[in-house]
Amino acid sequence: MAIVKSRLLQKIYKKYPNFYKKDLEKFFNIILEEIKYSLKKGERVELRGFGTWSTHIQKARISRNPKTGEKVDTPEKKTIHFKFGKELFDKINNEKK
Template structure:
């Protein structure tokens, strides 16, 4: 099951009924946009107890189209790398909540 933003907001509103849904949505949007902005700048984002997001740069290269076998130039691009924290690793592997 994937975690989608609407389900996350529903869970937050169920756990914190004294907050308005629109405020929780605004809060969630601010957090996600700040993570995106930091990654775009090339900064590292660390969420203690959860993990670290960082960007890697893939160099430009010549790759092949698997269907036709022709050579294709692939430009340089950034990818996102995630490394989970030890706490999250333990929770996942020990089935802790």
């Protein structure tokens, strides 16, 4: 089951009851907006121990529609690449459930 933003915020609220819910939500939204803004500018975002986001440019190409087989021009676009950090890798792979 995937964790959604609202559930993640609920967990943060429970862990830090001394903060107002609206302040924690604003702080969380600010972090997400800064990550988006940096990626849009083409910068790399690194959270030590968690991971790194970066953008890659996918070149324009001619692809095919699998249903009809006709050629389709696919324009150049940016994609987001995430590489997880060592601590996150270790936690995922070595922790007992």
